[in-house]
Structure formats: C-alpha cells, structure tokens
Amino acid sequence: MLMSRCVRLARACVCAIVLWLVCGGSAMASPRAVVNLDIDRQGNVTADFHLPAGTRVVRFKEATVDAARRRWLPADSGLVMEGNAVTAADGGEISRLRLVIGRAQQGRLRSYDALVDFGDGGVAVYSSYLELEMPTAFVLAKPGYVRGNRIAAGAAMVPQEGAYLYMGPLTAQRLAGGSILLDRRTPPWVTTELRTTLPRLAHYYVKALGWRRPLRPNIMLVVAAPEQPGASYRGDVLPGQSIRLALTGGDWQTPSEQRRLMLRQMLAHELFHVFEREDGGGADHGRPWIHEGMAEYAALQALRATRLAGTPFVVEALDERINQCLARLGNRSLTAVEPTSSEQRLFYDCGTLAFALYDRYSQVQPDGAGSYFKAVAPVLQLDGDAVVNLMNRLSRDAVPSAHAYIGQLLAAGRLDDTTPLETVMTELGIVNTSGRHANAVYARAVLHYLLANDCSGGRGYWTLPEGFRLDGRFNCRTVSDSPTISHAFAIDLRDNAAQAYERIRADCGRAGATVPLAGPGDMRLSLACDKPIDAVPMAVHPGRLP
Numbered sequence: 001m002l003m004s005r006c007v008r009l010a011r012a013c014v015c016a017i018v019l020w021l022v023c024g025g026s027a028m029a030s031p032r033a034v035v036n037l038d039i040d041r042q043g044n045v046t047a048d049f050h051l052p053a054g055t056r057v058v059r060f061k062e063a064t065v066d067a068a069r070r071r072w073l074p075a076d077s078g079l080v081m082e083g084n085a086v087t088a089a090d091g092g093e094i095s096r097l098r099l100v101i102g103r104a105q106q107g108r109l110r111s112y113d114a115l116v117d118f119g120d121g122g123v124a125v126y127s128s129y130l131e132l133e134m135p136t137a138f139v140l141a142k143p144g145y146v147r148g149n150r151i152a153a154g155a156a157m158v159p160q161e162g163a164y165l166y167m168g169p170l171t172a173q174r175l176a177g178g179s180i181l182l183d184r185r186t187p188p189w190v191t192t193e194l195r196t197t198l199p200r201l202a203h204y205y206v207k208a209l210g211w212r213r214p215l216r217p218n219i220m221l222v223v224a225a226p227e228q229p230g231a232s233y234r235g236d237v238l239p240g241q242s243i244r245l246a247l248t249g250g251d252w253q254t255p256s257e258q259r260r261l262m263l264r265q266m267l268a269h270e271l272f273h274v275f276e277r278e279d280g281g282g283a284d285h286g287r288p289w290i291h292e293g294m295a296e297y298a299a300l301q302a303l304r305a306t307r308l309a310g311t312p313f314v315v316e317a318l319d320e321r322i323n324q325c326l327a328r329l330g331n332r333s334l335t336a337v338e339p340t341s342s343e344q345r346l347f348y349d350c351g352t353l354a355f356a357l358y359d360r361y362s363q364v365q366p367d368g369a370g371s372y373f374k375a376v377a378p379v380l381q382l383d384g385d386a387v388v389n390l391m392n393r394l395s396r397d398a399v400p401s402a403h404a405y406i407g408q409l410l411a412a413g414r415l416d417d418t419t420p421l422e423t424v425m426t427e428l429g430i431v432n433t434s435g436r437h438a439n440a441v442y443a444r445a446v447l448h449y450l451l452a453n454d455c456s457g458g459r460g461y462w463t464l465p466e467g468f469r470l471d472g473r474f475n476c477r478t479v480s481d482s483p484t485i486s487h488a489f490a491i492d493l494r495d496n497a498a499q500a501y502e503r504i505r506a507d508c509g510r511a512g513a514t515v516p517l518a519g520p521g522d523m524r525l526s527l528a529c530d531k532p533i534d535a536v537p538m539a540v541h542p543g544r545l546p
Contacts, residue, residue, distance in 0.1 A: 122168030268299035293351015
C-alpha cells in the first residue's frame with residue numbers, strides 16, 4: 001500500500017512538472033495559440049491558428065506585411081491585416097486564423113527563407129514568421145524539428161527563435177556544431193561529403209574571422225530533377241544560420257572529383273554568406289559584386305587553407321573567373337552591369353577579381369593585415385560606398401599609376417582604357433599577361449552571342465558530355481525547345497571554341513548572315529548572326545596567389 005501511494009505520488013509529481021513546462025513554467029499559464037501545420041500531397045502547407053477565447057487582435061512577431069502578405073495567403077475572409085496585426089472586420093473575436101502557402105505562390109516569391117520546398121513531399125518552414133506575440137506552440141501533422149545541433153521529433157513543440165519545422169519524407173542528421181536536413185533522394189556520397197566538409201569549413205571560418213559567437217549552421221539539401229542529365233547547383237542563405245543547397249540533375253547521383261569540388265566550393269561560398277549575414281550588422285552593400293565577389297574569393301581561400309582543394313584547382317578557378325570577367329565586362333564598370341540572369345555571373349567573376357586585388361592591396365600596406373580574412377572582416381559591416389572608397393584608397397597607396405583605372409572599374413559607367421589592368425595585376429603578382437583563354441571562355445562567348453541573337457530574355461546553357469544545351473525558355477525564336485549543340489560552322493565547340501569564335505568574327509556581323517549549328521544525332525539548325533560578336537581581350541593567368 002505504501003509503495004502504491006509512493007508510485008501515485010511520483011506520477012503526480014511528474015505530471016505536475018510536465019504541466020508546468022507546457023504552461024511556460026508558471027502556475028497561471030498565459031493564453032497560448034496552437035498552430036497546426038500540415039502538408040498535402042501537392043506540397044501546399046497550411047498553418048491553422050487556434051486562438052484563446054477573447055482574442056480580438058492577433059499580433060505577429062514579424063511584420064505581417066512581410067511575413068504574411070508576401071509569404072502567406074490568408075485562407076479566411078473577414079479579416080483585416082495592418083502592420084503586424086490581424087483583426088476581424090466587424091471588430092469581433094477571432095478564434096481561428098489560417099494561412100496557406102502553395103507551390104504556385106512559392107514560384108512567384110523572390111524570398112526563399114519562409115519555406116523550403118524539397119519537391120518530393122517534404123517542406124521546412126521557418127517558424128519565426130509564424131510566431132505571435134502571445135506564446136505559440138506548433139503541432140505538426142508529420143513532425144520534425146531541427147535547430148543548430150539539436151534535433152528532436154515530437155507531435156508538439158515550442159521552437160526557439162531561428163527554428164525550422166520540417167514535414168514529409170526528410171532525414172535530419174546531427175553534425176559537430178551543425179545539422180543537415182536531407183531529401184530522401186540525396187546520394188549517399190553527398191551526405192558523407194557534407195558531414196565531413198561542413199565542420200572543417202565552419203571551424204576554419206570561425207578561426208580565420210575571429211568569431212566569438214556560436215556557429216551552428218543548418219544545411220537543407222534539395223535534390224531536383226534527378227531523372228535529367230547534367231549537374232547544376234544553387235545556394236541560398238536563410239535565417240537562423242541556415243543554407244539551402246539545391247542540386248539539379250542526375251549526374252549528382254554518381255560521385256566524381258569534379259562534382260565533389262563543385263559541392264565543396266558551393267558550401268564554402270554559402271557558409272561565408274552566413275558569416276556575412278550574422279556579422280554584417282545589417283549592412284547593405286548595395287552592390288551585388290561586393291556581396292558575391294567577397295564570398296567567391298573567400299571560398300577559394302578557405303578551400304586551399306583547409307586542403308579541401310589543391311592549389312592547382314584554386315589557381316584554375318581564379319584564372320577562369322578573371323578571364324570570364326575580362327571577356328564579358330568589356331569597357332563597362334561594375335556599376336554598369338545590370339542584375340539580369342544573363343549578366344549575373346559577372347558579379348561573381350568580376351567581384352572575385354576586385355577582391356583578389358583588394359587582398360593584394362591590403363597585404364602590401366605597411367600595416368598589412370596578414371591574411372585575406374583579417375583584411376575583409378571590416379568590410380562585412382560597411383555599405384557599398386564605403387567599400388568602394390576603401391578599395392580606391394588602397395589602390396592609390398599600392399599602385400598609384402593604376403588608381404584612375406581602379407576608380408573607373410568600381411564606380412564609373414564606362415572604362416576609358418582597359419590597358420592599365422594588365423599592368424596592375426602584373427605588378428601585384430596576381431597574373432601574368434600571356435597565353436590564350438581556356439576553351440570554356442570562348443565557348444561561353446560563342447554561346448551567349450548565339451542566344452543574344454535569338455532570344456530577348458535571360459540567356460544560359462548547360463554543359464553536357466555531348467555538347468551544350470541552350471536554355472531557350474526566355475522569348476527565343478529558333479531555340480525555344482532548348483536544343484543541345486556541339487558544333488558551329490562544323491567546328492567542335494567542346495575543344496576548339498576559339499576557332500569557332502574567330503569564324504564568327506569573320507563571317508557574321510552583316511545583314512542576312514547565319515551560323516550553321518549541329519548537335520547529337522541528326523540535329524541541325526541555323527541561327528542569325530547579323531550582329532558583331534564582342535571582342536575577347538588578352539588572356540591573363542594567375543602567377544602566384546596573393
């Protein structure tokens with residue numbers, strides 16, 4: 001009998017503790033909103049808020065105009081949304097509020113941080129956009145919860161700030177100082193690569209940048225179109241020290257040294273953006289080439305320092321970016337580049353060139369920083385004008401003869417003379433001005449020229465073993481079906497694009513001119529080439545790295 005009473009007493013104590021925790025640790029619990037999150041077969045997510053009795057105003061922690069109107073669609077009529085508050089149109093009580101986001105709406109959004117769609121029935125929702133000023137608890141139809149290096153599962157939770165709630169066929173794994181959320185179609189070699197690479201890069205960045213705060217990055221890996229050929233990727237930095245990585249194409253299913261290095265470089269680039277977002281103090285650089293160039297050059301430095309890539313790979317990558325910049329920038333400055341899909345790569349390539357120069361300028365100063373990361377740390381908190389002024393000052397001190405050119409490159413509309421750049425980089429030991437461009441530079445020049453003549457929207461292509469698949473989705477005429485081509489003027493673009501480029505320079509640029517193209521099988525077509533092709537400047541190659 002005594003034992004039975006002790007057991008009952010112990011159970012009562014446990015129940016009391018659980019009730020105390022659920023109610024927020026107080027005897028008189030605050031009114032609590034319960035949010036049911038569910039996902040249907042099409043990947044549409046519904047957030048169904050059940051509100052305490054007597055609720056007349058629902059206030060989101062995030063501004064409703066951003067978190068709800070732009071990211072979520074209200075599913076109920078009779079509600080008025082103003083600022084971060086929701087009220088009933090008739091002034092009455094609100095017992096329920098439903099917000100819906102569907103795949104159709106996701107496609108129209110320019111922000112990727114509210115919901116990550118894994119495309120295979122799985123989603124991850126950033127819960128901070130759904131939290132109210134009153135205590136908020138979440139009930140998941142298909143539960144899962146990931147934040148930092150804490151992963152748990154359960155039917156109901158109160159996540160901390162910066163949490164992602166996930167539902168569907170996804171797998172969460174802990175890492176040292178972070179976590180990864182995986183699409184079930186993720187190749188095993190990619191999982192292994194992320195588990196080994198992420199901690200090394202995170203540790204290196206923390207040390208190199210002198211960080212004093214915890215870093216627990218979350219990686220959400222989306223696998224798209226595994227049934228299609230090719231291997232492309234995209235990365236986006238999200239709130240809560242999180243990164244969305246999308247791997248598109250079936251070639252990712254098979255490991256190779258090239259794809260392994262692509263994945264490492266993408267991860268290093270996006271992880272630097274996490275530091276930029278966390279440590280930038282809300283600074284808006286206002287110039288995409290600063291944002292992307294800083295991270296692209298940092299990724300190359302980090303891969304070399306951690307030995308995740310050898311020096312030859314880093315030199316070749318720097319070579320490619322500098323030459324792609326020089327080949328496509330022409331006599332424009334970086335501020336004259338439009339942020340369109342066809343020009344966006346210039347922000348990465350020319351931004352890499354700008355920060356390679358910045359790195360070298362910083363090291364040759366009497367009080368040189370000693371490393372790129374020590375030199376770039378202050379830049380994280382500067383606006384765009386301040387970054388340009390800093391680069392101008394350093395260039396004036398390092399190479400006075402090239403100061404005017406650097407000023408034009410960073411701030412003016414056109415470049416009066418591109419010749420000094422070769423002198424600048426040679427004097428700084430970054431490049432030697434000799435040799436020819438790699439085949440990829442000429443192939444890119446030819447392909448973008450052909451697409452510019454046939455399309456009026458964004459232009460791009462995919463590199464495949466059998467040739468180049470043109471992206472004909474943007475107001476194209478002849479290539480609207482996105483054909484794969486391998487030859488122009490019967491010249492193989494895969495290994496002799498320079499000859500094809502010279503042939504276009506000789507035969508095109510006049511009324512009625514056309515270029516014959518061929519591809520796998522019996523694919524044949526002809527494109528107009530009545531406009532002259534842009535000149536490709538002298539090739540430059542890295543000498544010693546800064």
